[in-house]
Amino acid sequence: MENNNSNLKQSVTAVKGIGAETAQSLAEMRIVTIEDLLEYFPYRYEDYRLRDLTEVKHDERITVEGKVHSEPSLMYYGKKRSRLTIRLLVERYLIQVVFFNQAYLKNKFQVNEMVTVTGKWDQHRQMITASQAKMGSNESEKKFVPVYSVKGDVTVKGLRRFINLAFSQYGKDITETLPEKMISKYKLGNRKESLLSMHNPLNEEDVKKARRRFVYEEFLHFQLKMQALRKFERENSKGLSQNYDLVKVKEFIDHLPFPLTNAQKRVVNEVLKDLKSPYRMNRLLQGDVGSGKTVVAAIALFSSYTAGYQGALMVPTEILAEQHAESLKGLLEPVGLSVELLTSSVKGKRRREVLERLKNDEIHILIGTHALIQDEVVFSKLGLVITDEQHRFGVEQRRVLREKGENPDVLFMTATPIPRTLAITVFGEMDVSIIDEMPAGRKTIETYWAKADMLDRVLSFMEKELAKGRQAYVICPLIEESDKLDVQNAIDVHVALQTYFHNRYQVGLMHGRLSSDEKDEVMKAFSSNQNQVLVSTTVVEVGVNVPNATMMVIYDAERFGLAQLHQLRGRVGRGSEQSYCVLLADPKTEVGKERMKIMTETNDGFVVSEKDLELRGPGDFFGRKQSGLPEFKVADMVHDYRALETARNDAMVLIESEEFWNGDEYAKLRSKLADSGVLENEKLD
Ligand code: ADP
Ligand code: MG
Numbered sequence: 001m002e003n004n005n006s007n008l009k010q011s012v013t014a015v016k017g018i019g020a021e022t023a024q025s026l027a028e029m030r031i032v033t034i035e036d037l038l039e040y041f042p043y044r045y046e047d048y049r050l051r052d053l054t055e056v057k058h059d060e061r062i063t064v065e066g067k068v069h070s071e072p073s074l075m076y077y078g079k080k081r082s083r084l085t086i087r088l089l090v091e092r093y094l095i096q097v098v099f100f101n102q103a104y105l106k107n108k109f110q111v112n113e114m115v116t117v118t119g120k121w122d123q124h125r126q127m128i129t130a131s132q133a134k135m136g137s138n139e140s141e142k143k144f145v146p147v148y149s150v151k152g153d154v155t156v157k158g159l160r161r162f163i164n165l166a167f168s169q170y171g172k173d174i175t176e177t178l179p180e181k182m183i184s185k186y187k188l189g190n191r192k193e194s195l196l197s198m199h200n201p202l203n204e205e206d207v208k209k210a211r212r213r214f215v216y217e218e219f220l221h222f223q224l225k226m227q228a229l230r231k232f233e234r235e236n237s238k239g240l241s242q243n244y245d246l247v248k249v250k251e252f253i254d255h256l257p258f259p260l261t262n263a264q265k266r267v268v269n270e271v272l273k274d275l276k277s278p279y280r281m282n283r284l285l286q287g288d289v290g291s292g293k294t295v296v297a298a299i300a301l302f303s304s305y306t307a308g309y310q311g312a313l314m315v316p317t318e319i320l321a322e323q324h325a326e327s328l329k330g331l332l333e334p335v336g337l338s339v340e341l342l343t344s345s346v347k348g349k350r351r352r353e354v355l356e357r358l359k360n361d362e363i364h365i366l367i368g369t370h371a372l373i374q375d376e377v378v379f380s381k382l383g384l385v386i387t388d389e390q391h392r393f394g395v396e397q398r399r400v401l402r403e404k405g406e407n408p409d410v411l412f413m414t415a416t417p418i419p420r421t422l423a424i425t426v427f428g429e430m431d432v433s434i435i436d437e438m439p440a441g442r443k444t445i446e447t448y449w450a451k452a453d454m455l456d457r458v459l460s461f462m463e464k465e466l467a468k469g470r471q472a473y474v475i476c477p478l479i480e481e482s483d484k485l486d487v488q489n490a491i492d493v494h495v496a497l498q499t500y501f502h503n504r505y506q507v508g509l510m511h512g513r514l515s516s517d518e519k520d521e522v523m524k525a526f527s528s529n530q531n532q533v534l535v536s537t538t539v540v541e542v543g544v545n546v547p548n549a550t551m552m553v554i555y556d557a558e559r560f561g562l563a564q565l566h567q568l569r570g571r572v573g574r575g576s577e578q579s580y581c582v583l584l585a586d587p588k589t590e591v592g593k594e595r596m597k598i599m600t601e602t603n604d605g606f607v608v609s610e611k612d613l614e615l616r617g618p619g620d621f622f623g624r625k626q627s628g629l630p631e632f633k634v635a636d637m638v639h640d641y642r643a644l645e646t647a648r649n650d651a652m653v654l655i656e657s658e659e660f661w662n663g664d665e666y667a668k669l670r671s672k673l674a675d676s677g678v679l680e681n682e683k684l685d
Contacts, residue, residue: 008173011034012162016169022153029150029151038166040159042146043149045147047061047145048118051064053093059121059122059123060120061119064088064090064116064117065116066089068089068109069094072105074106076103080101084098096127098129099133105133108135109135116137118131144203146160167195171196175191177668178216179665186646189210215634215635215636219647220647224655224673225678226651227652230431233282242276242383244272248302248306249306260295261440263287264295264435267287271300272303275307275384284413286416286433287414287435289567290574298328298331300386301386304383310358310381311365312384313388314385318520323545325339325341338364339364339367340354340358340363345516355378389413412430415567422613445573447569447600458582459500466501471551472549472553473551473553474533476493476511476555477489477555490537493535494507497533506525506530506531507532508526510536511537522534527545546574547574550577550580551572552571552572552580553581557584557596558586558587562595562608569599591615594615598611
């Protein structure tokens with residue numbers, strides 16, 4: 001068996017008919033071994049099966065066979081262009097078949113002979129515009145033909161031939177890789193047959209069945225890797241078992257100014273369970289803007305405190321750090337915790353003092369930016385680290401953070417609703433909690449889509465809101481990959497609005513080129529209502545809280561991702577007044593229009609992000625560079641998400657089972673897992 005397996009690991013040159021030169025071209029397509037070649041799947045199929053003319057729709061591509069009914073007629077236009085017409089009797093129907101610029105075919109058609117033609121069906125004229133003709137009937141021909149993406153010297157035809165050669169020589173060496181249990185449970189085809197079906201199917205059903213198998217296989221490999229990572233991380237990092245005081249925690253929750261939503265309760269339970277378990281918490285907490293994540297964070301921090309530990313809360317910006325410090329002080333100081341803020345503006349003696357008190361366990365909760373993970377910051381007994389808006393922290397920062405201190409439990413909070421499908425992929429090694437319920441009584445933000453030429457009306461609407469004593473955000477056009485142009489845009493809009501509002505209202509300006517002190521100033525001027533309007537680039541997006549702001553206008557909204565628009569929109573609707581969001585946009589495409597419509601139709605961040613994912617595909621969802629998304633050969637994370645979930649559940653069970661690690665049936669899966677490098681990491685630790 002091992003031997004067979006290694007046969008397929010040989011270079012493609014072992015296939016008779018594939019030489020060194022071809023091998024080199026194939027290598028450019030990342031086909032190196034025979035196995036690679038066999039697993040190089042078509043991206044679509046061409047259908048040459050005969051079809052009944054009565055069932056074919058106008059403009060569809062069809063293949064028919066029939067008898068040539070009369071002499072072909074040929075017409076020339078100019079020197080090179082020609083039109084060859086034959087009349088073809090297909091069963092009882094007499095149709096026309098037209099060939100453009102294939103005059104050489106004329107002599108091949110013989111009256112009363114059978115021919116097979118493929119082309120586009122024109123129902124009104126009962127005519128096929130043919131792309132291909134074969135003399136004789138269709139019988140011996142292959143009828144459902146794979147199309148591969150190819151590179152360089154390799155042609156689709158050539159590749160088909162290579163794959164068939166590989167099959168005839170090494171087909172016998174293809175062995176099953178999935179355990180029998182799963183094959184029968186999900187009624188999957190066996191590996192060899194499925195490979196054959198991918199490359200030589202008789203019909204769509206063949207492809208569908210084979211594809212199902214490979215989608216599952218691919219997801220299972222991926223999820224085994226993720227679950228193995230998760231398991232090793234839990235077991236290798238001796239976590240803290242935090243013995244919090246449940247009575248005090250309950251009391252704390254009872255004294256909150258509001259009852260928790262059911263979703264908050266569920267998530268708090270999940271977090272408490274993690275705190276108590278000897279494993280390290282590695283949990284992602286997702287919850288839409290305003291769903292009440294801060295309270296959950298406060299409960300977690302308080303619980304950890306009752307177990308005798310310190311806590312840290314990290315956020316991406318100083319403004320946010322200050323806001324969080326304020327709300328956490330409000331919740332935690334009355335029950336005896338000391339909460340401190342540490343940002344880059346805490347300097348000199350004051351800073352030394354904070355660091356000293358932190359080391360002496362006199363500060364229980366420290367709040368700050370990622371400056372908190374610097375070396376000079378030493379805790380006495382760090383038990384819990386929480387990060388907010390974690391999508392801003394990269395994978396690497398996630399890792400550094402986890403390596404800080406005595407293996408503290410880590411909770412990542414994000415307000416960017418990542419579709420479940422992506423969350424279990426990108427954050428596959430993490431546990432995920434979701435707050436999918438808003439506190440009662442929230443007003444939805446009324447969202448409108450306006451064309452750019454309606455700006456005047458939008459501004460007079462804004463003026464009415466301002467006259468009521470409210471405030472407004474104006475978000476400036478996003479110019480892709482050009483921070484500089486973004487800033488220029490914001491400056492231009494700022495000037496225009498200053499002119500528009502004269503001295504009636506004050507307009508502030510915020511953008512990424514300001515120093516953090518300057519940003520602070522601007523933000524303070526807005527939150528204290530010195531400025532009624534704030535023009536800003538997207539730097540304002542994260543967590544800012546000015547409840548008196550009831551209106552947001554977003555210029556060139558079609559340039560933003562839906563998740564980002566939703567995030568921006570979450571800056572309003574924070575007070576008790578009705579809030580509004582106006583999207584100024586002139587999208588050019590149907591998809592663009594669809595996206596604007598989605599925004600006006602729902603306030604639910606998860607719905608927005610699922611739709612966004614459907615419209616843009618997973619690659620674009622996170623932006624190209626930071627995507628961190630795995631690439632799958634056949635599987636599609638969005639459309640095959642059920643299979644992804646199934647594979648995830650199976651992988652979770654397998655990784656914890658004895659039979660997976662020892663059973664013969666699982667040897668292939670284990671060796672695939674070993675190939676991914678996960679097991680080595682484990683040994684190194
Ligand atoms: P997030 O951080 O998820 O965006 P916050 O934690 O800032 O949301 O909560 C938004 C607002 O909702 C805060 O003013 C908070 O006090 C309030 N809030 C949180 N949970 C509840 C609840 N269960 N009932 C009523 N109000 C709540
Ligand atoms: Mg928040």
